[in-house]
Amino acid sequence: MTSIATRLIPTWLRQYQLAALPTDVIAGLVVGVLVIPQSLGYAVLAGLPPVYGLYAAIVPVIVYAWLGSSNVQAVGPVAITAIMTASSLLPYAEQGTEQYALMASLLALMVGSLLWIAGRLKLGWIMQFISRGVSAGFVSGAAVLIFISQLKYLTDIPIAGSSLIGYLSTMQLYARQLHPLTLLIGVIAFALLVANRYGSKWVWRTWLSSSSAKWAERLFPLILLGIAILLSMALHWDARGVATIGNIPQGLPRFTLPHIPDIQEALKLLPTAGLMALIIFVSSSSVASTYARLRGEKFDANRELTGLGLANLSGGFFQSFAVAGGFSRTAINVDSGAKTPLASLMTVLVMIAALIAFNSALAPLPYALLGATIMASIIGLIDIATLKSAWQRDRLDGASFIAAFVGVLIFGLNTGLVIGLMVSFASLIWQSSQPHVAIVGQLAGTGHFRNINRHDVVTFHNLLMLRIDESLFFGNSESVHRRILNALQQYPEAHELILIMAAVNHIDLTAQEMLSTLNQELALQNKHLHFSFIKGPVMDVIEHTPLIAELSGQVYLSTMDAVNALKQI
Incomplete structure (x- = not known):
């Protein structure tokens, strides 16, 4: 009986120190409150109704907290998996929201299954074959695509596509549909968010202490969200043509069997699911291993595969789309004092409260604010510093960065990543063929x-x-x-x-x-x-x-x- 309990109850819970409880609770509440607008935005980025961002931050987070390898990594919807979901499910966008959501859950289930199988096969070592240049180039290219894709929420122009050429061509085609008030709201929100993120030293620290300025910077997106909701209600923005998220369904995500199309359709999603699984593992492992090293803890890549796999697999049955470890939310989690995964469980409680008690309060929120939030947060993922460093120190890795970056912009996420990997492997082969x-x-x-x-x-x-x-x-x-x-x-x-x-x-x-x-x-x-x-x-x-x-x-x-x-x- 004891051995069964040992296997079922994670080590962090069996060895939990009550001294960590106050900081875990505070960190979980802070992360939960601050990432609500981010989660709503990432659902929209994935092509789903905003509420699915909250759904994706419940069951997968619970499962990862129980089984994941990191004590402090905050798992949830992230930009890369959101845009890869939208890109791969583009053919299903016209089949209705419900059908599309079921396909997104199926994709999450496939990604989770691949990650779990990789964990069982102990394939954690595969992470070392993704060069820094390829991963940074892919993320940077994806960030540019994400940034441009969000212009549809700031302009009301129906931008669509899976590459830079597709986005720009549809923008030009439907340019006359630009909605001035939506653009004004979006530009002002974007400018304020960028000033808050990159100019906080001048915006806040001029008249606030360092610690107060840090919290002002973190809380500002939430404050802006509240202001936008109040202005939307007072000025009747929805009646003036500004798109708002509308009523969010009340209640928790339901247990739902993902839609399984015929075998041919499922096989079409398999390459994308494989690439998403790889990206999720590489990005999440990078975050988890970094904080494990800083905290003097052990990082197990195979356990990380298993935890991420089961988190996505279980989420696929509870109206989630693919999730991963988030850079920004993990940083907030750690800075807020998180010691154990209990902080993530507290974040889940915040999401549940938002679904049950505050769902109607979010209805007047303009989509333009969500788009501006994503655009402001995504700028930091365009990694020019790594490109400069690679070009100065290792031209081959710099070439891999450029190949992945340009490939993503021209051909889309999946093909761009493959191009980057091919250039990286070609560089490795060339180096091995020219020994010193x-x-x-x-x-x-x-x-x-x-x-x-x-x-x-x-x-x-x-x-x-x-x-x-x-x-x-x-x-x-x-x-x-x-x-x-x-x-x-x-x-x-x-x-x-x-x-x-x-x-x-x-x-x-x-x-x-x-x-x-x-x-x-x-x-x-x-x-x-x-x-x-x-x-x-x-x-x-x-x-x-x-x-x-x-x-x-x-x-x-x-x-x-x-x-x-x-x-x-």
């Missing part, structure tokens, strides 16, 4: 050997020492062979070639055959091939191969041993 091979010499009076182009070293006329700084495989064996031959041409007097293998962790069959060919070529020139510093696991692979059996030289434990034995020849 250094000609080395001995540091005088020591047993150390260094690159002759970087250090003042001693060389020996009859010895050529080359250090190979990469494992040898079919992708780089020809390149290594060519570089060795070029080095031999530079030093024709050297009759003893020593290959220093300290950095070589594997030699595949193609590389073994290349080295055997090299050995034969040297033998024809009355030269000898020697190895030093071959690692044990590598020697286990090649020990009984023709490469060692027919070796014209010797295998030495160290380069110093090789030099002492050969420099006398």
Whole structure:
């Protein structure tokens, strides 16, 4: 019985310290109140009625709090999953709200299933294959698309599409439908939100203390929401053509079986579900692992996969769309003092209260304010700093950023991500195919050997020492062979070639055959091939191969041993 309870009750709850209760409660309440407008906006971004943003912040949050790997990560609707949902379900937009919502829940269920399966298969290691350039380029491109897509709520122009070209073409086509009052409301709200977010040092800190200014900055979007509702009611904006969210259904999300179309339709969603699962895992893991490191806690990538998977899977049965760990809401959660997932459970209570008690109060809220809220918050995701850093330090990663960014803008989210990944993998392959091979010499009076182009070293006329700084495989064996031959041409007097293998962790069959060919070529020139510093696991692979059996030289434990034995020849 005890072992069953241990498996069912999470560690954080079994070891809960009552001293953390006050800060957890406060943090949960703060996050819940502050992200209400954000959640409503992300539902609209996903193509759903605003209430679905509150639905997505209930059941998935409870499940992740119970099973997730992070004590402080705040899970819920986020911009990337919202726009990917809208992009993938665009063909279903004309089938009615109910049908569309069911398809969004089906997509969440598929994403959750893939994440859960990946967790069971312990595929957490896959995160390391998504380069910083690709992830930052994808998020930046998606942020630009999200920003432009929200112009429809600030202008009342029916902008549609899945790429920059699609958005701009429909904007131009329906430009005459612009609604001046809606534009005025949206622009003013956007300007105020941007000033609050990026100019708080001047807006608030001029007359408030640092701590008070921080809370003023956080509460301002909520205050603006309240003001917009009051103005909408007093000035009858809905009667003057301003779109408002209207009555929000009262009550909690219902248990609903997602709509399952024929198998062909479901298979069409599978690639998108896979990409969404990957993005959700990478972005959420980045947030969770960062805070785990800062807090001195352990992060388990496979448990994160399982927690995110079950959160999305369960949400699919309770009118949710795909969710992930949010950058901003997690930061607010931590800054507000959250210690454990109990804070997230308190956030759920705020969402439930909003659905039960305050649903009618939100009815006059203009869509223009929700669009402005998303536009202001999304600017920070356009990561120019990473592009500058990558271009200065690693051009290949910078190229991956640009490929993902431009691909997203031109071809849409899914294709853009694939393009970025392809460029990233191509860069990885190119780097592996061009290994560093250094000609080395001995540091005088020591047993150390260094690159002759970087250090003042001693060389020996009859010895050529080359250090190979990469494992040898079919992708780089020809390149290594060519570089060795070029080095031999530079030093024709050297009759003893020593290959220093300290950095070589594997030699595949193609590389073994290349080295055997090299050995034969040297033998024809009355030269000898020697190895030093071959690692044990590598020697286990090649020990009984023709490469060692027919070796014209010797295998030495160290380069110093090789030099002492050969420099006398």
